[in-house]
Amino acid sequence: MSDKLAKYRSKRDPKRTPEPIPDAPSAAPGGNAFVIQEHHARSLHWDLRLERDGVLVSWAVPKGLPADPGTNHLAVQTEDHPMEYLTFHGEIPQGEYGGGSMTVWDTGTYETEKWSEREVKVVLRGERAAGRFVLFRTRGKNWMIHRMGAPVRDPFPPVEPMLPLARVRLPKDVPAYAFEFAWGGRRLLVPIDGGRTDAAREHPWLRGLAESFGSRTAVLDGEVATLGGAEILLFYDLLYDDGRSLVREPYTARRAALEALGLAGAHWQTAPSWPGEAEAVWRAAREQGLPGVVAKRLDSPYRPGPSKSWLFIPS
Numbered sequence: 001m002s003d004k005l006a007k008y009r010s011k012r013d014p015k016r017t018p019e020p021i022p023d024a025p026s027a028a029p030g031g032n033a034f035v036i037q038e039h040h041a042r043s044l045h046w047d048l049r050l051e052r053d054g055v056l057v058s059w060a061v062p063k064g065l066p067a068d069p070g071t072n073h074l075a076v077q078t079e080d081h082p083m084e085y086l087t088f089h090g091e092i093p094q095g096e097y098g099g100g101s102m103t104v105w106d107t108g109t110y111e112t113e114k115w116s117e118r119e120v121k122v123v124l125r126g127e128r129a130a131g132r133f134v135l136f137r138t139r140g141k142n143w144m145i146h147r148m149g150a151p152v153r154d155p156f157p158p159v160e161p162m163l164p165l166a167r168v169r170l171p172k173d174v175p176a177y178a179f180e181f182a183w184g185g186r187r188l189l190v191p192i193d194g195g196r197t198d199a200a201r202e203h204p205w206l207r208g209l210a211e212s213f214g215s216r217t218a219v220l221d222g223e224v225a226t227l228g229g230a231e232i233l234l235f236y237d238l239l240y241d242d243g244r245s246l247v248r249e250p251y252t253a254r255r256a257a258l259e260a261l262g263l264a265g266a267h268w269q270t271a272p273s274w275p276g277e278a279e280a281v282w283r284a285a286r287e288q289g290l291p292g293v294v295a296k297r298l299d300s301p302y303r304p305g306p307s308k309s310w311l312f313i314p315s
């Protein structure tokens with residue numbers, strides 16, 4: 001009988017990695033467990049492993065399970081893993097194969113509808129990973145994973161920002177607005193999907209932010225401003241959160257969801273907002289040499305393009 005774990009063992013040194021390294025596949029094959037691990041290795045990916053004949057047949061999926069049947073994701077087949085890997089989580093030392101932190105993203109059982117050399121069709125029964133998926137081989141180790149059935153999240157909103165209209169005076173109906181500083185920076189929408197963002201092409205430091213989201217999807221709205229000589233991204237709105245579009249929600253709900261993310265880092269911050277405080281914010285903006293304030297209606301949805309629900313008042 002061929003040793004299904006020979007390749008797995010050859011890549012690992014038991015003295016250097018905390019991963020399980022058994023001598024043989026499971027003595028009790030026939031189960032139908034699966035696990036998906038989130039693996040912050042050199043490049044973030046999710047490892048999908050399906051129990052099959054005493055081992056875990058494995059694929060590395062760079063963007064994780066697709067949420068939408070219209071978008072297939074690459075899945076690169078990796079060596080079979082031992083059954084002991086089903087519950088493995090921990091820190092694989094840097095420099096070792098797969099170095100980085102690994103957590104269990106989801107686990108459960110699955111049902112096989114088809115299993116061939118080129119096509120694996122399964123129904124996953126986990127808490128986060130649920131539904132029918134088909135993996136199909138495209139070339140060599142490369143497969144694609146496709147979700148069957150309905151999308152499990154809203155489509156991403158358009159990436160056109162909402163813009164304020166300029167006014168000379170602060171609005172009279174002060175309690176209807178939140179007041180924010182106008183930063184005079186460059187507007188930036190940051191869509192995050194599969195731990196990655198296209199905005200990192202222009203700003204490579206955004207890779208860390210996107211990776212910290214893991215599998216959580218988001219579209220953030222903000223501005224890259226220069227404060228005290230340093231570039232910083234100030235976030236002031238959230239258009240999409242964890243599979244759900246927020247553009248129809250009022251400002252107050254979007255703001256609460258943004259604050260719940262607790263975004264604070266060396267390169268990014270959540271911009272402050274003061275509901276119902278017009279004069280003091282306007283004076284502070286002027287004292288700090290900022291261009292002015294933006295008044296945002298508390299009950300207003302997010303509408304791409306110029307909108308009278310947002311007012312820019314220069315300082």
Ligand code: MN
Binds near residue numbers: 041045046047060
């Ligand atoms: Mn991996």
